[in-house]
Amino acid sequence: MKRLSYFVIISCLAITIFACKKYESQIKGKVSYIDIETQKEVAASGAILEKIQIIKDKENKMATIRSDSNGFYVFDYVTDGKWKIKGQLTIDTIVYQSYSAIITTSGEDKKEVDIRLDSVYVITNEE
Numbered sequence: 001m002k003r004l005s006y007f008v009i010i011s012c013l014a015i016t017i018f019a020c021k022k023y024e025s026q027i028k029g030k031v032s033y034i035d036i037e038t039q040k041e042v043a044a045s046g047a048i049l050e051k052i053q054i055i056k057d058k059e060n061k062m063a064t065i066r067s068d069s070n071g072f073y074v075f076d077y078v079t080d081g082k083w084k085i086k087g088q089l090t091i092d093t094i095v096y097q098s099y100s101a102i103i104t105t106s107g108e109d110k111k112e113v114d115i116r117l118d119s120v121y122v123i124t125n126e127e
Contacts, residue, residue, distance in 0.1 A: 025078040025105035027051070031071045031087050033096045033117040043071030044096070044117055047089040051075045054082040054102065080107030087115045093123040 031044040047067040053060045067073045067087075075085075085100040096117035103111050 024076070025080065025107055026074065026076050026110045027078050027083065027085065027103060027105070027113055028072070028074040028110070029085075029113040029115060031067045031073060031089070031115045031117065033089060034119075036094060036119060041116070043067075043069075044087065044089045045069045045071055047071065047073075047087050047096075047117065049073050049075075049115075050086040051078070052084045052086060054084060059084070078105050080105050085113060085115060087117050089117055090123075095120050095123065 031047045031049065032041050033044050034040070035042050044067055046069075049065050049067060050061050051063040051065075053062050063075060065073055065075065081104075083103045083105060085103070086097070087099075088095065088097045090096075097120045098115055098117045100113050100115055103113055105111060
């Protein structure tokens with residue numbers, strides 16, 4: 001009887017541990033832009049990236065990070081659902097910006113999404 005009790009306790013603990021384990025996705029990639037002067041693709045070091053969740057066609061900004069010195073970024077702990085990544089980088093007076101396509105995660109997968117920023121506008125100081 002004592003063995004049966006231990007078996008039941010261990011089984012309940014195992015079920016509880018596996019039921020509570022949370023699986024989460026990851027979205028990572030590289031951000032780049034086309035330099036206006038050289039017309040070459042360059043890693044977007046320090047770009048601001050926003051992770052945007054899409055629920056019923058409504059967008060909610062969930063997290064913001066910066067890309068590393070080589071233009072790489074990682075969003076960990078992404079739950080299942082639909083997402084979009086917005087990237088932005090300002091160099092001198094030029095603002096580069098772009099959005100990824102919609103990314104669908106299962107809660108257990110890893111998605112690699114590279115983003116190329118486009119020149120959106122030039123900041124001017126008119127006085």
